[in-house]
Amino acid sequence: MQTYTLDHLKELESEAIYVLREVYAQFDRPVIMFSGGKDSIVVSHLAKKAFYPAKIPFPFLHIDTGHNFPETIRFRDDLVAALGVQLIVGSVAESIQNGRVIEERGFNASRNTLQTTTLLDTIEEYAIDCAIGGGRRDEEKARAKERFFSHRDEFGQWDPKNQRPELWNLFNGKKQMGEHFREFPKSNWTEMDVWQYILEENIDIPSLYFSHEREVVERQGTFLPFSSFLNLKPGEEIVRKKVRFRTLGDITITGGVESNAVTLEQIVTEVAASRETERGNRADDKRSETAMEDRKKEGYF
Amino acid sequence: MIQSTQSELLRFTTAGSVDDGKSTLIGRLLYDSKSIFEDQLESVRKVSEQRGLEHVELALLTDGLKDEREQGITIDVAYRYFATPRRKFIIADTPGHIQYTRNMVTGASTANLALILVDARKGVIEQTCRHAIIASLLQIPHLILCVNKMDLVDYSEEVYNEVVSEFRSFASKLDIKDLRYLPISALHGDNVVNNSTHMPWYKGPSLLYNLETIHIGSDENLIDCRFPVQTVIRPHSEEFPDYRAYAGKVAGGIFKPGDEVTILPSGFQSKIKSIDTHDGSVEKAFPPMSVAIRLEDDYDLGRGDMIVRTHNQPSASQDIDFMMCWLNQNPPRPKTKYIVRQTTNEVKGIIKEVYYKMDINTLHRLEKDKSIQMNDILRVKIRTTHPLLVDPYRKNRHTGSLILIDPATYETVAAGMII
Numbered sequence: 001m002q003t004y005t006l007d008h009l010k011e012l013e014s015e016a017i018y019v020l021r022e023v024y025a026q027f028d029r030p031v032i033m034f035s036g037g038k039d040s041i042v043v044s045h046l047a048k049k050a051f052y053p054a055k056i057p058f059p060f061l062h063i064d065t066g067h068n069f070p071e072t073i074r075f076r077d078d079l080v081a082a083l084g085v086q087l088i089v090g091s092v093a094e095s096i097q098n099g100r101v102i103e104e105r106g107f108n109a110s111r112n113t114l115q116t117t118t119l120l121d122t123i124e125e126y127a128i129d130c131a132i133g134g135g136r137r138d139e140e141k142a143r144a145k146e147r148f149f150s151h152r153d154e155f156g157q158w159d160p161k162n163q164r165p166e167l168w169n170l171f172n173g174k175k176q177m178g179e180h181f182r183e184f185p186k187s188n189w190t191e192m193d194v195w196q197y198i199l200e201e202n203i204d205i206p207s208l209y210f211s212h213e214r215e216v217v218e219r220q221g222t223f224l225p226f227s228s229f230l231n232l233k234p235g236e237e238i239v240r241k242k243v244r245f246r247t248l249g250d251i252t253i254t255g256g257v258e259s260n261a262v263t264l265e266q267i268v269t270e271v272a273a274s275r276e277t278e279r280g281n282r283a284d285d286k287r288s289e290t291a292m293e294d295r296k297k298e299g300y301f
Numbered sequence: 302m303i304q305s306t307q308s309e310l311l312r313f314t315t316a317g318s319v320d321d322g323k324s325t326l327i328g329r330l331l332y333d334s335k336s337i338f339e340d341q342l343e344s345v346r347k348v349s350e351q352r353g354l355e356h357v358e359l360a361l362l363t364d365g366l367k368d369e370r371e372q373g374i375t376i377d378v379a380y381r382y383f384a385t386p387r388r389k390f391i392i393a394d395t396p397g398h399i400q401y402t403r404n405m406v407t408g409a410s411t412a413n414l415a416l417i418l419v420d421a422r423k424g425v426i427e428q429t430c431r432h433a434i435i436a437s438l439l440q441i442p443h444l445i446l447c448v449n450k451m452d453l454v455d456y457s458e459e460v461y462n463e464v465v466s467e468f469r470s471f472a473s474k475l476d477i478k479d480l481r482y483l484p485i486s487a488l489h490g491d492n493v494v495n496n497s498t499h500m501p502w503y504k505g506p507s508l509l510y511n512l513e514t515i516h517i518g519s520d521e522n523l524i525d526c527r528f529p530v531q532t533v534i535r536p537h538s539e540e541f542p543d544y545r546a547y548a549g550k551v552a553g554g555i556f557k558p559g560d561e562v563t564i565l566p567s568g569f570q571s572k573i574k575s576i577d578t579h580d581g582s583v584e585k586a587f588p589p590m591s592v593a594i595r596l597e598d599d600y601d602l603g604r605g606d607m608i609v610r611t612h613n614q615p616s617a618s619q620d621i622d623f624m625m626c627w628l629n630q631n632p633p634r635p636k637t638k639y640i641v642r643q644t645t646n647e648v649k650g651i652i653k654e655v656y657y658k659m660d661i662n663t664l665h666r667l668e669k670d671k672s673i674q675m676n677d678i679l680r681v682k683i684r685t686t687h688p689l690l691v692d693p694y695r696k697n698r699h700t701g702s703l704i705l706i707d708p709a710t711y712e713t714v715a716a717g718m719i720i
Binding site for chain 2: 137276
């Protein structure tokens with residue numbers, strides 16, 4: 001008997017494609033927020049599929065903290081060129097120069113929080129009405145409450161207690177002047193789904209996700225990559241380790257895990273066996289119990 | 302262990318009242334399927350300790366917002382994910398108290414299955430009925446009633462049978478296609494993942510086995526072909542100079558190249574030339590596939606149009622009767638021209654008539670009470686500026702559902718199931 005069902009990855013893919021097409025139909029100036037991480041890479045892949053054989057009808061928006069892994073920037077430029085999409089860069093360094101934000105000090109200083117201001121300024125400058133992100137509900141407890149179409153007020157803020165109900169697949173992207181939306185086509189994906197999908201679709205990802213040897217500093221139970229942006233605490237030392245990254249953010253806050261995984265298959269196996277969440281190595285989430293919710297309310301990704 | 306990539310997705314919603322063990326059950330499903338990570342558990346353990354609790358409060362896993370954690374309540378629908386080698390699961394966990402109807406309706410709208418918990422000591426209570434009525438109204442195809450806390454009634458078969466027969470007589474008034482019962486103890490894990498040794502009289506499979514094997518392949522309507530157009534794909538490129546395809550998600554039926562189709566609302570007829578995806582053309586498109594359809598003829602279709610089979614069409618109507626769930630804290634303003642969104646279509650509509658309010662604890666029709674407040678479910682009629690292409694919600698959840706958007710605030714104020 002012929003069955004008319006999709007396996008879970010195909011169903012999630014179809015859902016994401018539907019959502020991306022809704023964005024295109026409901027908004028004037030949407031962008032894809034592109035960080036160079038696996039989630040935004042998968043979103044680009046889904047967008048390519050959603051509008052094929054036409055080009056992706058959204059520019060990419062990269063909020064550049066200046067504290068990048070060099071590999072990420074190379075990867076970004078190659079992908080943008082291959083897809084033939086426009087790239088908009090919002091620079092945190094510029095926001096600092098203009099006095100919009102003040103650089104953090106201390107050993108755990110990062111530009112992670114500062115990004116929010118740059119992001120909101122860029123959204124305003126380019127009159128962006130919808131910023132598509134790769135965020136997933138399984139990532140973090142505040143994100144578990146996030147909608148596919150997530151409303152932001154004129155200050156770019158998220159009001160988690162007063163979200164619009166989202167029923168069936170009838171998405172409401174209506175907004176007042178000056179407001180915008182964040183939109184998450186991969187809301188229902190898990191980390192495992194993302195890796196299985198990357199494997200199944202053979203999607204190119206930065207080499208940082210695979211095991212490699214590099215200089216790291218152990219801090220708060222994770223291996224932070226050593227770079228000129230990292231201030232060493234007394235007693236901390238630089239060691240060489242075989243690590244890979246489960247998420248990619250700013251080089252100052254993205255910790256690696258010890259790993260020997262050099263193929264996608266090995267990564268999938270490792271993720272399946274992992275007993276820690278992928279964001280467990282993110283210093284930005286460790287600042288407080290509700291660090292993500294607090295940042296999201298302000299307008300963070 | 303590597304999960305098979307060939308597994309289906311089951312979306313289910315959980316409902317229960319305070320203290321009936323819903324969070325414990327979800328916690329157990331997540332924990333036993335190894336979907337809770339050490340750092341999540343550690344953080345929940347720490348917070349539980351800080352609060353002076355003796356047990357690890359698994360509800361903290363789903364209650365993610367600051368206010369929820371501080372007040373110990375669930376404010377909003379929380380989505381949770383877990384997987385077994387057989388299936389992937391999405392749980393829409395809805396709170397039992399605050400804004401219960403609004404959240405339950407939201408969670409139920411995309412679910413294949415509803416899980417309702419009752420406390421074996423209390424039996425069927427008002428909330429149980431309310432949850433079952435909403436599951437029936439939202440046409441969730443499968444419902445499992447878990448009689449929980451069996452450990453507190455000495456795993457008594459008699460108590461279980463009483464609860465089941467009580468629920469069965471109530472459920473006979475409902476429209477539920479597949480109804481199952483299960484005696485469990487979420488706290489001790491009886492019949493949750495593994496079969497209970499305490500209840501040898503229960504011969505059925507465990508809850509997880511039910512969740513893993515319930516047949517969901519027939520949950521979508523595969524008979525009535527419906528393809529609402531989302532957007533038009535026109536590359537205007539050198540490689541594809543004249544390409545024009547209609548992008549959308551199949552809302553019903555099975556489409557094949559060569560099918561004779563009618564385009565609504567224009568009524569033009571054509572044939573399907575090909576059904577395209579990025580990975581190539583496909584021979585069949587069925588729900589919930591997202592595809593792009595090309596037609597033999599060059600008609601100018603747009604968003605809101607629908608491609609259907611010529612001999613099987615939805616009705617086009619400007620007067621639409623539906624069961625409405627009001628979702629907003631403010632009641633409707635008189636004569637407001639609401640934005641009506643149904644499939645990919647958008648029109649204006651005025652609530653013309655309220656027939657009755659439904660008592661969602663008893664199913665009674667309150668013909669005299671026509672006031673509309675948040676969480677109310679009423680039968681109403683709207684008149685729209687243009688015809689909508691609709692099917693009864695019972696026949697098709699995609700073409701039979703709609704939402705109302707307030708034209709002033711742009712909030713989603715109501716959900717409707719077309720009759």
